Amino acid sequence: MDENRKIIQVLIAICSLFFIIVGYLTYIQLFRSRDFMANTYNRRQYKIEENTSRGNIYDRNGVLLAYSKLEGEEQERIYPYGALYSQVIGYSSKVYGKSQIEAAYNNELLGIDDLSQVFGMVSGSNYPTRKGNNLYLTIDHKLQALGGELLNGRKGAVVAMDPKTGEILALVSSPNFDPGAKKLEENWQSMVESEDAPFLCRAAQGLYAPGSTFKILITAAAIENGMENEVFEDNGSIIIDEREIRNSESKAYGKIDLKKALALSSNVVYAHLGTELGMGSFMDITNRTGFEKEIPFDIPMSKSRFPYESMDKTDLAEAAIGQGKVLVTPLHMAMITSGVANGGIMMEPVLVKSIAHAEGKSNKELKADKLGRIMESDVAEKIRVMMQEVVASGTGHNAAIKGISVAGKTGTAENELSVKKKAKEHSWFVGFAPAEDPKIAVAVIVEYGGSGSEAAVPIAKRIMSQYLSQ
Template sequence: MESNKRIVHLIVLSSLLFLSIIGYLTHFQIFRAAEVIDNPYNKRQWAREDSTLRGTISDRNGVVLADSDVVEGMPVRRYPHDRLYSHVIGYSFKQYGRSALESHYNQQLMALNPESPVARIREQLAGDMIQGNNLILTIDHEVQKVAERLLRDKTGSAVAIDPATGEILAIVSKPDFNPNTLVTDWGQLVNDERSPLLNRSTGGLYAPGSTYKTIIAAGILENRYIIEDEYYCTGSITIDGYTISNFGNTAYGNLDLKESLVVSANTNFARMAVEMGGEKVRELSRRFFLERSIEADIPIKQSRFPYEDNMQPTDLAAVGIGQGRLLVTPLHMALVASTFANDGIMMNPYIVKEVQNPQGRVLERGSQQENRIVSHEIANEVRDMMVAVVQRGTGKSAAISGATVGGKTGTAENETGNSHAWFIGFASRGESQVAVAVILEREGQTGGAAAAPIAREILQEALRRGVSN
């Protein structure tokens, strides 16, 4: 009898162990398989790389941005435009893993989830190289070239977006690197204090400066019946012992909301943000996706609004002019500009238009998803204010003949003592419309003087090519 009990206990224990193994393997297959497949340290995957030609990556018009060739029986990845797409496409090397699209779309580029397992077996039996799937991007090569040329020898970022779709038309981060010489340059790159491997467009966090006044303006319009926007500006204002001054201590006299945005009056925006109150300012900021993840087909660092509802008046005054502890990415601010250009709707950004198999059949398409941020009426009021900023305010350097251009400049203070120069805005001509964000890190000049002229040329090139049709 005692012997039978032991046998039963052994059977039960063995069954539980067996079920535990089955459960773990099932969980692993469902929830962790993709992660392990994409891990750059997965040696089996790198072994498979020797028999696979990674798919081609092209811009929206078919310009090849990355491809593969066979050299002495081994596949070799090529980047024909050197550093131009280093932060967009990234790199793929056994020694250093993968980055950017080479990493995020590795399964597609390697055809790791083949639509036809039979075809895969046939390729392997025949000894042929496995053909990866191809990526068609939303990027316009010509606009990208213009943006890169304008930022050359600078530190910063430029992003251009189609406001109506969320398609990323150009995205440049400086400094950058040449993926073709990554192996020999690696030591220098990782020790460079300028962080050339960092994609500042999606991963750099900066104080937005006066560009944030566009968001605050939307909140003031939503609460216009409880916030008085009429104000007599003397050049400075003291809030709870904290003195805020306009650029150059300029006294503008009588101002309303529109004129305050046109001249970028720190005094009035700080005062109005305090009147709006912490709860409303925080809700407004979260609605514009601060402290929230932006859904996209590439990783975007979350912008920061590290305040609770019980904000102090000095905190509110700082946020009202885009300072304090606010931090945003350049891509995020391009989306803010696009929201006012697109009737109050912020589209989720995406950069991969299509995934195609080697025969050209579309396997995946980039999806357009919208987020209503403010009403159509509020968006149009802010949009008109931004147009006035370019027509007769701090953003005159962004004006384009024959096009409607709106924008907001920013000069953001930071710990280095050399201010960041910002410009966010949009331009439209006929059916074409483009939004942009430009930041020049530690430039030490105003956004109107340094960033707005760069934005103008990017917008002009995008309109010239009609890329948002």
């Protein structure tokens, strides 16, 4: 009996191990196979790539942005517009791997699916015998090129998107780099060590104090808390717990309402609003709009920061004018602006419009989902009217476009150099047009560009004008 019991125990142990292995392999196949397949250390991936003509990448209108060609017995990835798309499409290098869209959609570009992972490898030749899928981005090449031209080498970012669909129309970052394989190998070390951080996609990963563009959210919170019709006394400066906060050039605006305060970007009024609203209102509006949250996107995107565990009156006042510890990405500011333009609904940003077979037949259309409601539609409508006033008679008057209604908000953000009087502030502008039926929303930041109206506004105006005239 003892021997039979031992045999049964051994059989149970063996069967248990068998089922554990089967379960683990099933889990890998169902849930992790694509991750392992896409891993740059996977040698099978290299073999598949040797025998696959990597798919092309196009803009939304069919402009060719990336393709592969044979150089001797090896494929070379060609980027016709050089550095312009280095922070969007990225690079594909045998030495340094892949980045951005080239990495995120590697399987699609190689035509890899569950069956091809098992049966799709062909050996014995360096010449491609398979064709990968093509990608169509949501990017409008004309806008992307214009954004690069307008930044003109200055550090910063330009984001343009359709507020109703979440489609990214332009995603420009500067400085950038030549993604070609040879240039990448030649310049890799110097770029890695560069203080200019050319590999950083400033549009999606750069974190900046939002300055007065953040007042859009404080305005929403003020309206929601019944402060819309209050009249404020603006004497040019306000002292909160021994901290003096001033308007630009210490201008005093006298008695003004909330609409005028936003149009003139009164730091005095918004610092006061911040202390009145309190931390609970701040946490509520920033949570709704996605601060401290991972936002789904096709390429890496940094989380915008509102890292307060407690806030005294000085913290509240500084945060209300977009300073203190508040940090945001240009893409996130474009999304928030789009949320206002879209009646209070923020859309998930999308960069890839569709995937198509090599023969051109559409394989899969990709659409964004709603991320959620960031404010009620009536609140969004009131802010839209206020943002129109910013452009009609306020700090954003240079963003006005003849025959088109524009809503916007300028921002001037202190930085690590400006506080020491060693450089200008960062220049911001966010806006959308036409204001009544928005087709495009933009966010522009120019590092050390000075006031928002000085550097960012002219860029945003040109981007909106270009798109709406097409």
